[in-house]
Every structure is written in C-alpha cells, then in structure tokens.
Amino acid sequence: MALTFDISMSLDGFVTGPRPRAGEPLGEDDGRLHDWMIPYADFHQAHDSGGNVDAAVLDRVHERVGALVMGRSMFDVGEEPWGPNPPFGLPVFVVTHRPRATAPMAGGTTYEFIVDGIDTALDRAREAADGRDVGIQGGANLITQYLAAGLVDDFQIHWVPVLLGGGTRLFEPSAGIARGDLELLRGTPSPSGVVHVEYRVKK
C-alpha cells in the first residue's frame, strides 16, 4: 500500500501561481496550471486533442487510490465548493489541529479529522484504503511534509507547459526534502502539452 501523490507543476517549478493567499490558494495563475484537467473534470472522457491521454493518466491515478490524506488549508478552502457530494468518493483524512466530528458525505466521501500528525493520518488512511494505495490530495505543504519525512513511495508530476514566474514551490530546499535518487517509471507526453512523469523514490 504505497503512499503517492500527483501534482501539476509549471516548468519553472511552481505548483501555484504567483501570490497565493488565503481564499486564493492557487494565486494568480489564470487557471493555466490546471486547465488541462477541465475536459476530464467536465466530461470524464476525451473532448479535446489531449483528452484521451490526460484522462487515461488521471483514471490510472484515481483507480489505484483507496483513501486520501489532505491538509487543513486545502480542506478549509475546498469544503464549501466541494459541497455535500464531494468529488472524492473515498475516505479523506484531514490533518488538522482542530478536533471535529467525522463527517460522512454523499457519494462515499467521509471527512475524518486527525489531530495527531501526518503519521497517524497515514496509518488511518492505510487502514481505510481497503488494500489500495493512499493518495496525498494536497496541498503542497502536506505533500512536502510527507516527502521530507521520507514516507512517499512514488509520485507523478504533470509538467504544464507554462512559466509562471512565481508561486509556491513543492521542492523547496528549506522544506527539508531529502536529496535522493528517483527511478523513472513512466513518461507520457500528451497532445495537450502536458508531460506526465511518474517516479519511484529510491530508498
């Protein structure tokens, strides 16, 4: 039961646009980091030239994951727009300092709030994943914490063909992410311009 994540990254290494802030966690990226997912999110199938490739990549991500861990900031921003029938359909373990009762939602999503840190959240997610893998939903801060702790087994970067010139970096040396060698598992260029690249973390 691997711990994995996938994330869209600009060619200059940013996972948000410039000036991310409360209420606008993706900063001023004009949607350029995530627009490639829109055909998938809207229709769940191919609708533009990259749709088949991108949708297949995202399907593979979703199929392997049985539970999610999520940071508090992402949850706070997302809870309202995701609404009563969130798009996860999985147990979601929110790492937070504020205790809150478990919230079962429509469509198979449950929000469970973990106040004991990222290790406990991962343990709980593994139990709930029913033999499948655990995905780190985000945000970048939580992914960075799991990377720095050496707990990530593999991950996928969706390289988006833009230069953003600012924003949040996932791989920030000050975040304490260990230096390390990676094994390339797969590289998939898409007609959308995104290059999907999967790595295993060598341990």
Place this chain on the structure above:
Amino acid sequence: MALTFDISMSLDGFVTGPRPRAGEPLGEDDGRLHDWMIPYADFHQAHDSGGNVDAAVLDRVHERVGALVMGRSMFDVGEEPWGPNPPFGLPVFVVTHRPRATAPMAGGTTYEFIVDGIDTALDRAREAADGRDVGIQGGANLITQYLAAGLVDDFQIHWVPVLLGGGTRLFEPSAGIARGDLELLRGTPSPSGVVHVEYRVKK
C-alpha cells in the same frame, strides 16, 4: 535560424549541484546531473540501456546547431580541460568584458570574444552559423539572460531523476525571465531515467 539551448535539470529545478563556486561550477552534485551523457561522450553511440535514446537526442541537438554562444564563466572554467582540440567543432562566441584576440583551435572550433553584449554575440553567431541554428552552450547565467531578453525560440530540458536539494536554478523569478506559455514539441522518456522535453517559446 533559431536560438536554442538544452540543459540537464534535476526534478527540483537545479542545473548545478549544491554550493557551486569558482573552480567547481557544478557544485556538489556527485556527477548525478550529467552522468547520463557519459556513454555518449565516451563512445558516441549506445552502450547502456539508455544509450540509444539519449545519444539520438544529443545527436539531434548537435546536428541543428552551426555556432555557439558561451558565457565567460563557463569559458574560464572550460578552456583548459577542453584543450587545443575542443569538443565543439564550431565557431564559439564568448560573451565577456575582456577583449582578446580570436583563437582558432584544432578541429574546427574558433573562440571569438565579444565585448558588446549578448545581442552582438547572437548576431555574430547567426552570421557564422551558415544557415543553421545558434545554441547557447551555457552557463546558466547566459541562458537566463537570453531567456529574460525574450530571444530564445525553443529549448530542451533533460529532466534527470534526482532531487539535489540545492544549487543554481535556471528559472529563478528574480532573474527576470518573462512569464509565458510554451508549446510542447516533443517528450522522450529514456531507459536511462532521463526525460527529454522540447518546448517552443510562444511569442
């Protein structure tokens, strides 16, 4: 006659190892950024599992380029190890503040020293390229200057499967590189673990 460059980059965005300095311009990367080129440099053909793919990528880079521009720091470090028969076999225009007589070397390389800035160096290289493209040999600082000036037409990143945790970033916001959209031209995963990705700069 396009202006192009190609460069090896770690997944965390570094084009040198940590703590680059005079005399050790690649920092402490233990060779991990450039080792994938060794089979090519040594034998100019396939010798390991990635050799065919990597060599073909490098061949395409070399075939299209008819002249090079190079920064002074790179030249200062390289002049001695490259020796009397440098590996370029092309006119090389060194951007510097110190005038020096043009130096014809063995094997078709000439070093010409340009004191009038990057535009003049590019003009001179274009004249010398004999209808082929101009390549920015490096270092990162000169590439950054051409990127910031909006003069680069296309480029290729060789994504090396390592996290270096420090070093010189090519895409550093403070370097003034314009935000911009790119067109994916080609993405080529190699058995060596390197993913070669070519982009055109949209203008």
